Amino acid sequence: MVDDSTGRIVADLRAWVAQAPPGARVPSSRALVARYGASPVTVQKALRALGALGLVESRPGVGTFVRAARAVRPPDYSWQTGALRAPHARIPTLATPMRAGAPDGVGLHAGYPARELLPERLVRAALVRAARRDAALVRADAAGLPELRAWFAHELAATAPAGVVPPAPRDVVVVPGSQSGLSSVFRALVGHGRPLLMESPGYWGAILAAAQSGAQVVPVPSGPDGPDPDDLARAFAETGARLLYAQPTYANPTGAQWSPARAREVLDVVRAHGAFLVEDDWAHDLGIDTAPQPLAAHDDAGHVVYLRSLTKSVSPSVRVAAVVARGPVRDRVLADRGAESMYVSGLLQAAALDVVTQPAWRTHLRGLRPQLRARRDLLVASLAEHAPDAHLDHVPRGGLNLWARLPDATDLDRLARDCAAAGMTIAPGTEWFPAEPAGPFVRLNYAGPDPDRFPDAARAIGAALAAQRDR
Ligand SMILES: Cc1ncc(COP(=O)(O)O)c(C=O)c1O
Numbered sequence: 254m255v256d257d258s259t260g261r262i263v264a265d266l267r268a269w270v271a272q273a274p275p276g277a278r279v280p281s282s283r284a285l286v287a288r289y290g291a292s293p294v295t296v297q298k299a300l301r302a303l304g305a306l307g308l309v310e311s312r313p314g315v316g317t318f319v320r321a322a323r324a325v326r327p328p329d330y331s332w333q334t335g336a337l338r339a340p341h342a343r344i345p346t347l348a349t350p351m352r353a354g355a356p357d358g359v360g361l362h363a364g365y366p367a368r369e370l371l372p373e374r375l376v377r378a379a380l381v382r383a384a385r386r387d388a389a390l391v392r393a394d395a396a397g398l399p400e401l402r403a404w405f406a407h408e409l410a411a412t413a414p415a416g417v418v419p420p421a422p423r424d425v426v427v428v429p430g431s432q433s434g435l436s437s438v439f440r441a442l443v444g445h446g447r448p449l450l451m452e453s454p455g456y457w458g459a460i461l462a463a464a465q466s467g468a469q470v471v472p473v474p475s476g477p478d479g480p481d482p483d484d485l486a487r488a489f490a491e492t493g494a495r496l497l498y499a500q501p502t503y504a505n506p507t508g509a510q511w512s513p514a515r516a517r518e519v520l521d522v523v524r525a526h527g528a529f530l531v532e533d534d535w536a537h538d539l540g541i542d543t544a545p546q547p548l549a550a551h552d553d554a555g556h557v558v559y560l561r562s563l564t565k566s567v568s569p570s571v572r573v574a575a576v577v578a579r580g581p582v583r584d585r586v587l588a589d590r591g592a593e594s595m596y597v598s599g600l601l602q603a604a605a606l607d608v609v610t611q612p613a614w615r616t617h618l619r620g621l622r623p624q625l626r627a628r629r630d631l632l633v634a635s636l637a638e639h640a641p642d643a644h645l646d647h648v649p650r651g652g653l654n655l656w657a658r659l660p661d662a663t664d665l666d667r668l669a670r671d672c673a674a675a676g677m678t679i680a681p682g683t684e685w686f687p688a689e690p691a692g693p694f695v696r697l698n699y700a701g702p703d704p705d706r707f708p709d710a711a712r713a714i715g716a717a718l719a720a721q722r723d724r
Pocket residue numbers: 364429430431432433456458500505533535562563564565574
């Protein structure tokens with residue numbers, strides 16, 4: 254295993270090897286121990302890792318040397334072009350938010366909170382306890398651990414108004430992250446060549462999952478108040494679509510939260526068209542100024558398919574989420590899960606359940622709010638001071654991101670390159686639009702990077718924008 258300090262040494266030595274001539278001698282282990290202030294074991298691990306990468310070779314008793322690049326005939330994969338043919342949709346192998354940022358840079362592009370915002374002690378203790386349980390050794394139920402399904406159902410039921418029949422544990426299907434749940438829902442409920450309505454801008458991963466399923470994405474404009482019910486009704490009527498994918502709470506990327514009145518109107522349109530609303534409640538635990546009120550709690554007729562993830566709030570490594578779907582639609586989703594991956598690791602489910610049922614979990618969530626607020630406000634203030642051309646339509650009341658509109662003529666690729674040169678990784682907004690972007694935008698994550706670097710990051714963005722303006 255490569256730990257953090259080994260990783261740092263490997264990254265540094267890789268950069269050195271890249272510019273060193275073949276056969277150059279790598280500094281001695283003793284010199285490396287002194288240079289990095291690391292233990293000899295760590296240095297040896299790093300050298301072994303570089304050896305495994307084929308970058309250096311060690312000659313016992315002599316030292317370690319940069320490996321000469323061997324001229325080899327490149328393999329010929331051209332036959333695959335004929336076998337694979339053109340894809341039905343061009344799907345990038347790695348979306349910008351999933352790319353690694355520079356090791357010492359500021360990663361404003363990624364979609365996850367910083368480690369210090371996670372309940373680290375709870376997660377570690379839960380994983381240890383889960384390892385001792387049967388869940389570590391037996392196959393889990395296809396729909397998920399019964400206790401975890403009950404927890405997801407009860408959480409949603411707690412916000413259901415009087416008169417609405419609350420969801421039951423049987424309505425819950427546990428999935429390994431809501432990305433996987435989205436793919437299942439789109440495959441099971443829409444299918445190849447059929448229309449799927451989606452807010453625009455909307456979550457890049459949903460756009461990709463829809464494209465991969467072969468669905469025809471129909472964008473519906475959406476702003477801080479959500480989609481206009483008339484636009485939505487027209488889109489349903491014109492396309493014959495039977496499903497809308499939406500994020501009513503702290504939408505990624507805009508941070509929008511629909512008002513209760515708008516939520517009711519949208520649900521009415523969905524009902525009137527005999528359709529499904531896939532409610533992606535990805536940021537349920539990430540409220541700052543408001544509390545999320547899932548729309549799904551207001552529907553007991555099976556129109557809302559609800560996705561609830563724990564990966565941003567428990568741990569990105571405990572990939573556990575739930576699809577809550579009522580009626581035959583639940584069986585369709587479960588059938589897709591069976592074909593896709595049979596069941597979710599019981600170990601991870603047991604650990605997730607352990608975390609969310611500890612009294613300290615609630616305390617953790619209460620403590621998260623002020624931390625997210627401080628980070629959000631600092632990035633907003635830094636942009637206002639150093640990058641006034643990055644305009645914020647509104648300040649999100651929860652979630653992880655700011656969504657900034659840039660001047661019309663902004664060249665986003667150039668902006669990303671200029672920011673990268675200053676050590677900042679940004680995510681140009683293009684990937685959040687299912688069709689042509691409505692303008693140049695950038696999504697900036699305030700929950701992941703070190704807030705002490707926000708002023709520098711805003712300065713870099715401001716300078717890069719100013720350079721484009723002055724061209
Ligand atoms: C809106 C939205 N939905 C779903 C996901 C996928 O989350 P996960 O698969 O980690 O549960 C994300 C991740 O960033 C997201 O932003």
